[in-house]
Amino acid sequence: MSTASPRVQSRHRPPPLPEPRGPLSAAVLSLLRGSDPGTIPPPARCPPYGEDLQLALYVLYELHYEGFQGVPGGLEWDSGLLARRGAMEDRFLGALRADVPMDGADSARQALDELQVEPVDGAGSVSHFLRDEGDLGQLREYAVLRSLYHLKEADPHAWVIPRLHGRAKAAMVAVEFDEFGAGRADEIHAQLYADLMADLGLETAYGHYVDAAPAEALATVNLMSLFGLHRALRGALVGHFAAVEVTSSPASRRLAEAMRRAGAGPAAVRFYTEHVEADAVHEQVVRHDVVGGLLEGEPGLEADVVFGIRTTTHLEDRLAARLLADWRRRGRVPRGP
Numbered sequence: 642m643s644t645a646s647p648r649v650q651s652r653h654r655p656p657p658l659p660e661p662r663g664p665l666s667a668a669v670l671s672l673l674r675g676s677d678p679g680t681i682p683p684p685a686r687c688p689p690y691g692e693d694l695q696l697a698l699y700v701l702y703e704l705h706y707e708g709f710q711g712v713p714g715g716l717e718w719d720s721g722l723l724a725r726r727g728a729m730e731d732r733f734l735g736a737l738r739a740d741v742p743m744d745g746a747d748s749a750r751q752a753l754d755e756l757q758v759e760p761v762d763g764a765g766s767v768s769h770f771l772r773d774e775g776d777l778g779q780l781r782e783y784a785v786l787r788s789l790y791h792l793k794e795a796d797p798h799a800w801v802i803p804r805l806h807g808r809a810k811a812a813m814v815a816v817e818f819d820e821f822g823a824g825r826a827d828e829i830h831a832q833l834y835a836d837l838m839a840d841l842g843l844e845t846a847y848g849h850y851v852d853a854a855p856a857e858a859l860a861t862v863n864l865m866s867l868f869g870l871h872r873a874l875r876g877a878l879v880g881h882f883a884a885v886e887v888t889s890s891p892a893s894r895r896l897a898e899a900m901r902r903a904g905a906g907p908a909a910v911r912f913y914t915e916h917v918e919a920d921a922v923h924e925q926v927v928r929h930d931v932v933g934g935l936l937e938g939e940p941g942l943e944a945d946v947v948f949g950i951r952t953t954t955h956l957e958d959r960l961a962a963r964l965l966a967d968w969r970r971r972g973r974v975p976r977g978p
Contacts, residue, residue, distance in 0.1 A: 655707045656848030659700065663693025665729075669700055672722065673712045684729045689736035690959070694729055695859040699789075699851070701726040702866035706793060707847055730867055733860075741951045749880065749932050749946040756887045756954070767961045770968075772895040777903040779968060781841045784909075785850045786858040786960075790865070791834035792847050795820035797865035798882050804875040809934030813879075816886070816923050816931070833912045840906035857960040864956055868949060876942030879935050880949020886927045889920035 658674070661667035665687050668678035687694040703709065704717040716722060759766070771780060790797075795817055805813055822828035835845040844850070851859075868878035897913035936943055 655709050658709045659851040662696045665693045666697040669697045684732040689732050692856040695856040698729045698863050699859045737952050741955045752947045752950040753887050768892040768895040771899040775899050786854050788850055789862045792831050794830040797869040800869035801875050801878045804872050809931050812926050812930030836908035837912040840909040857963040861956045876945025877949035880946035881953045883927045883932050884950045884953040886920050886923045890917050893917045
């Protein structure tokens with residue numbers, strides 16, 4: 642019998658609860674600790690993309706993943722917590738529906754094609770900046786923020802599998818099979834990311850860097866959980882998945898070049914080169930079989946698929962703007978024209 646590679650990281654120990662960022666997240670954290678939260682502010686009073694609401698939502702979603710140290714597993718389905726989460730989701734989803742333009746995209750194909758049109762000068766793109774000018778410190782900072790997703794890569798998207806049928810289900814499972822290492826534990830993409838983090842001298846424990854992540858980073862992860870946990874949003878999750886696969890290969894190529902230029906180790910480079918190769922193939926499978934198969938059986942979901950694509954771009958653009966603004970403020974990014 643084979644034994645697991647020593648590279649494989651244990652995820653049996655959940656992370657500690659993070660620090661609150663406002664009255665809403667403080668109340669949620671008190672509830673999870675079994676303490677009296679006092680007055681809980683309604684989410685309608687919180688900025689939908691703000692630190693307080695996004696952290697509170699992230700913490701409640703994590704009950705469906707690894708949970709937290711000292712928090713009973715049964716709270717995952719606590720009716721009171723689910724009701725509070727629902728109100729937060731309404732606030733977040735309402736803002737997305739108000740802010741994300743849905744005009745100008747007659748089809749999911751058109752919305753995906755738009756993702757392949759990039760600015761000639763790479764303006765506003767983190768991967769372009771990191772490839773051309775980024776230093777090792779900025780690459781480490783970027784890796785920290787992306788760890789909130791990549792250390793559980795493919796998990797949120799797996800929730801859609803029971804909600805798909807026929808060609809879409811078969812294709813989705815095929816892509817997820819690759820994401821989960823094609824049967825090899827040490828090739829699971831989340832494990833490859835842990836290897837990247839180790840190469841960069843970062844902590845590899847799941848959820849370790851939540852307190853370092855701004856609301857913009859939390860929102861990109863919350864979006865996947867929001868779509869994944871609701872059957873009614875299955876079309877949006879497929880749109881999100883398609884957007885990730887379409888944009889992954891070119892961005893990963895740039896990030897692999899950035900790692901080489903900055904002198905990162907081979908595992909850091911490998912994570913991105915693996916995505917260059919895998920996601921170029923996945924893009925075609927997702928376009929033609931996952932999206933195509935879904936809409937062939939349920940054409941009424943096309944607007945939801947487009948919404949998933951557009952909201953992914955919206956939140957990724959917000960995160961990119963935050964990162965580049967932070968680096969600019971520190972005097973490490975040229976302002977440009």
